[in-house]
Amino acid sequence: MYNDLPLRKIIHVDMDAFYASVEQLDNPELRGKPIAVGGKSKRGVVAAASYEARKFGVRSAMSSVIAQRNCPDLIFVKARFDRYKEISQTIRKIFYDYTDLVEPLSLDEAYLDVTVNKKGNPSATLIAKEIRQRILEKTGLNASAGISINKFIAKVASDINKPNGQKTVNPEEVIQFLEDLDIRKFYGVGKVTAEKMYKLGVFTGKDLKSKSLEFLTETFGKSGTYYYHVVRGIHTSAVKPHRIPKSVGAERTFNENLSSEIFMLERLDHIAKELERRLKKSDIAGKTVTLKIKYSDFTLNTRSKTLPYFIADKGLILETAKELLYQEELQNSVRLLGISLANLNTEKKEKPKTEKETISVQLKFDF
Incomplete structure (x- = not known):
């Protein structure tokens, strides 16, 4: 049944x-x-902050003005x-010494499947x-790691003992680990969603697990199904x-704020042209x-049409973007x-395993 x-x-x-x-x-x-x-x-934005800066609340994607305010000595x-x-x-190159199943997420992080690996370990x-x-x-830099039965838990685990540490969540520890986890630590739960969950009395994985699939999908839409499965250790990706992108985009930050749709049309034309170039380059x-709109007060608004x-x-692309504007x-x-x-x-649908099937196998797995 499980083979x-x-x-x-x-x-x-x-x-x-x-x-x-790297800079240090x-x-x-x-x-x-x-x-x-x-x-x-x-107009500057923080791309990355050292741990010394993070102690003052400086974070990536933060306005440089706010970052400097939080940390006057910030360099x-x-x-x-x-x-x-x-x-x-x-x-x-180091990763590929162990496995060819490497999925980069960005320049600084990646998933590795070492179920069967080149070292026989x-x-x-x-x-x-x-x-x-x-x-x-090789580089003089520290890395942290998370190790577990699926990508979701491994990613969450990699943050547990940062910096310069690692965390293994063995198969028999998965359920307890997820139930004890602060809801803010769940990958895919942002600040706004966390606040919404708090209002619903959801503070930990155990609280989330107590909610029905119907309740979660009604409250969070498609994301509700995702939350329902991952809190049960189910993530079959x-x-x-060669990771296939789920979306392709282009955006521009302006030197001066734009106050009228008329001024935005020319900018949208350039953005649509760049997006077309990226799409055709990848044959997508x-x-x-x-359409993504970030206002001068940093609030974000998105509008979509299928x-x-x-x-x-x-x-x-431009015609639809104008309609959305x-x-x-x-x-x-x-x-x-x-x-x-x-x-x-490029997208393909993947049918999730049932809770019973997935957990039963995981608990038998000699990790």
Whole structure:
């Protein structure tokens, strides 16, 4: 009954404050000091913050103005993505010494499936420890890791003992681990969703598990089904060496706020042109167009429309984006516009395993 189900040993490797750590590595004068990678201007945004800066509440995606306010001694460093890519490639070469099943999520993190690995090592925990040590020796940088039976738990676990640590969640520990987990630690639960869950009396995984599938889908839509399964240890997504994007987009932040739709049309034309270039480069088309609007007060608004056919042409993308722009009145002046295309012609549906099937197999798995 269970023989055909996947039995996986997954490692999630996540570099510690990667961009900021690279800057401190290359410039000894920055070591031990609060630094932020990004622009210092009033339009600047923090791309990464060192752990010294994080103690003051500085976080990635935060306005540089707010970051400086939180940490007056904050040092801003210009991003050097060529350097980050160079080190990232070195790290990935280490991954491939262990498995070809590597799914990069970004320059600084990746999933590895080491169920069957090139070293013949049955312990995913020892493999993760060895990988982290090799990264340190090769690059001088620290990495953290999470090890478990699926991608979701491995990713959550990698954050438990950061920085420079790792956490293994064995099969028999999965349910208790998830029940005890603070709801804010669940990957996929953002700040707004967490606040909504708090109001519903959901503070831990155990609280979430007490809610029915019907209640969760009614309250959170499609995400409700995701929450229902992951809190039960069910996440069947395999590590994909060539990860297929779920959406393709382009966006622009403006030097001055835009206060009228008329001023936005020219910008949308340029954004649609860039999006078309990216789509055609990858031979991708999609049905769902989403317009992203970030206001001057940093509130975010998205509007979407799904077409009955696939598109990749700038004209059709722009026409739909314009329709979405005029769909409702602007709430404030606008600092950023973006257009993305989802529901792509590359997507494949994956049928989730039942709770009984998945957990039964996992608990029999010699991790």
